[in-house]
Amino acid sequence: MSTFSSQQSSEQARVEALIRKAEVSVSFDFYPPRTEKAAERLYRSIEELVPLRPSFVTVGYGTGPVTRALTHELVLRIRRMTGLTVVPHLTCLGCSKSEIEQLVGTYYEEGIRNILALRGERSGANAKARSFSEADSKHKRDFPHAVDLVRFIKREFPEISVGAGCHCEGHRETPNRLLEMEYLRAKVDAGVDWLVTQLFFDNREFYDFQARCRMAGIEVPILAGIMPIVSKKDMHRIADLSPATRFPGQLLKAVDRVSSDAMVRNVGTTWATGQVFDLIENQVDGIHLFTRNRSRAALEIYRGLGMSEAEDTGAGASGEQSSSS
Numbered sequence: 001m002s003t004f005s006s007q008q009s010s011e012q013a014r015v016e017a018l019i020r021k022a023e024v025s026v027s028f029d030f031y032p033p034r035t036e037k038a039a040e041r042l043y044r045s046i047e048e049l050v051p052l053r054p055s056f057v058t059v060g061y062g063t064g065p066v067t068r069a070l071t072h073e074l075v076l077r078i079r080r081m082t083g084l085t086v087v088p089h090l091t092c093l094g095c096s097k098s099e100i101e102q103l104v105g106t107y108y109e110e111g112i113r114n115i116l117a118l119r120g121e122r123s124g125a126n127a128k129a130r131s132f133s134e135a136d137s138k139h140k141r142d143f144p145h146a147v148d149l150v151r152f153i154k155r156e157f158p159e160i161s162v163g164a165g166c167h168c169e170g171h172r173e174t175p176n177r178l179l180e181m182e183y184l185r186a187k188v189d190a191g192v193d194w195l196v197t198q199l200f201f202d203n204r205e206f207y208d209f210q211a212r213c214r215m216a217g218i219e220v221p222i223l224a225g226i227m228p229i230v231s232k233k234d235m236h237r238i239a240d241l242s243p244a245t246r247f248p249g250q251l252l253k254a255v256d257r258v259s260s261d262a263m264v265r266n267v268g269t270t271w272a273t274g275q276v277f278d279l280i281e282n283q284v285d286g287i288h289l290f291t292r293n294r295s296r297a298a299l300e301i302y303r304g305l306g307m308s309e310a311e312d313t314g315a316g317a318s319g320e321q322s323s324s325s
């Protein structure tokens with residue numbers, strides 16, 4: 001057990017309890033803003049989204065000490081602003097055990113009881129930004145995969161609920177789908193309490209993945225990661241960052257029919273609304289909306305589903321309840 005003393009500040013509810021409690025669990029993903037203007041927009045968006053009563057919200061994690069501090073600040077700020085359960089993302093690639101212990105220990109003392117444990121990217125902009133020092137490369141071996149982070153948190157901070165990422169359309173580093181499922185199963189066996197998928201546009205991919213998980217004995221809730229397209233450029237960026245993502249022909253046709261970004265955004269929101277509608281009909285464990293720090297798409301999706309008055313639907317279950325609730 002860690003040397004960090006138990007609860008100093010009010011404890012947050014565990015995500016799996018919040019998911020169980022909500023009729024339809026919807027959660028939102030935010031990331032730390034980099035400019036004053038972006039920060040203003042984010043806080044405005046949060047104010048507009050809180051009335052939708054999300055089950056919880058998550059805060060993305062960059063690399064390097066500056067962005068790490070931004071994640072921490074944003075987690076505390078959203079919590080103060082809204083009283084919602086806030087879940088920090090945490091990536092482990094290139095981090096030492098002591099760094100991770102310090103960071104998770106601080107969260108623990110602040111009453112944070114949920115972490116989304118991820119590995120981080122080995123290539124691309126994130127990895128470049130990481131710019132390993134000598135010491136960093138030495139620590140590369142501390143947490144080669146997310147499973148190592150999950151094990152560490154569960155051993156040192158057993159009261160923390162740990163979420164993990166999963167990739168219903170596969171992850172570029174493991175083309176062997178059977179092996180990939182074994183790795184995911186090992187991650188869950190290490191103590192993962194809930195999973196969130198990478199974004200996807202074809203629900204059939206999700207249902208198939210979910211069925212394969214259940215066959216493999218993975219019983220924890222699997223939240224569907226949904227991100228509406230906002231422009232043609234955005235679609236290409238998603239394809240670059242997440243090459244496994246399938247873009248269904250119907251979606252591409254609809255995007256192709258329109259010329260302005262405003263219209264592409266409408267298509268993207270309509271598509272995402274259809275996905276969410278279908279997922280709810282099929283009793284998904286929860287929806288995790290990647291908001292990109294904007295409220296508009298989420299508000300439109302809620303309206304499209306007739307869920308904008310959250311009190312009437314029982315959607316979400318927010319608040320700083322204790323983990324026993």
Ligand SMILES: Cc1cc2nc3c(=O)[nH]c(=O)nc-3n(C[C@H](O)[C@H](O)[C@H](O)COP(=O)(O)OP(=O)(O)OC[C@H]3O[C@@H](n4cnc5c(N)ncnc54)[C@H](O)[C@@H]3O)c2cc1C
Pocket residue numbers: 059060061062063089090091117118119120121122126144145146147164165166167171172173174179180183184187196197198199225
């Ligand atoms: C919901 C969600 C949120 C995210 N948020 C962030 C964020 O805030 N910041 C950020 O930097 N990135 C974020 N990412 C991106 C994530 O860091 C990348 O997708 C990364 O490439 C993989 O992360 P993972 O946690 O799935 O890694 P892992 O579970 O470690 O898997 C990575 C690869 O290694 C393979 N693997 C797993 N175990 C083993 C093993 N024992 N031996 C060999 N191979 C193995 C897997 O099959 C997979 O191909 C997020 C991803 C998701 C799905």
